[in-house]
Amino acid sequence: MEGREPTPTIMMQEAPFAEQVLPIALRRLVRFTVDSGETVGEEALLFDAPGIEEVASACAAIVLTREGEARAKTLLAAGARYLFLGEAALRDSECVARLAEAYPGRIGIFAPVRRQRVTWTLETESNADFRTLTPSIAAPTWEILLADGRESGVVLPWWLQAMRERGASQFLVQADLRDDSDLNILAELVEMVGERLWIAPLGPNHLPYVEWVKYGQCCQLALPDDDYRRKEELFAEFLSPPSDDAT
Secondary structure, three states, X not given: OOOOOOOOEEOOOOOOOOOOOOOEEEEEEEEOOOOOOXXXXXXXXXXXXXXXXXXXXXXXXXXXXXXXXXXXXXXXXXXXXXXXXXXXXXHXXXXXXXHHHHOOOOEEEEEEEEEOOOOEEEEOOOOOOOOXXXXXXXXXXEEEEOOOOOEEEEEHHHHHHHHHHOOOOOEEEEEOOOOHHHXXXXXXXXXXXXXXXXXEEOOOOOOOXXXXXXXXXXXXXXXXXXXXXXXXXXXXXXXXXXXXXXX
């Protein structure tokens, strides 16, 4: 996050040939409960919950799935270092601009996404001799979901750019990467917003994290608690020393 010490990174081994893989940064994405008794550290991204004010200054950021400007101000006053706004930004995008102006470098966007569904239209009028099927979208893309899981109709790449123009400085995107199309979407997002982007899984059924890094070019991941505890195992390919016969 901007204005803070750099996130601890896992250094990958040097890649063969001319290809060089960047270090990766990991965060814990946690659903906070006040009675968990767990110590919250600087690596944690916490979903907003009652009582979170007590640890607001200890975590890396707080994620607001529904709540808006008033709740954001309460948490910032309680010492929150950074906030990711979710559905509230869809309802009122100017609240992002207002908060970013009042709290520069401390406001970002949270977006749960899913592959946008393709619909087909049978076109028969332009040429009487042919009937063609036209897809609703030209290429696969991610669509932002509302907090209850419903589709919003808002396409993610356009939305991130619009929020960046309103002052959002980081983007936390929660998605399920299931195939090469998703990896291509991710790589395009990384190219568009670079180190402003954090990616987290939306559910358990996704491609291995190493493919997110290798083919999606993702360098910053927010992992569910169980996966974060297994990070050495999940990213073992990048932690193991190079073999003697590497060229």
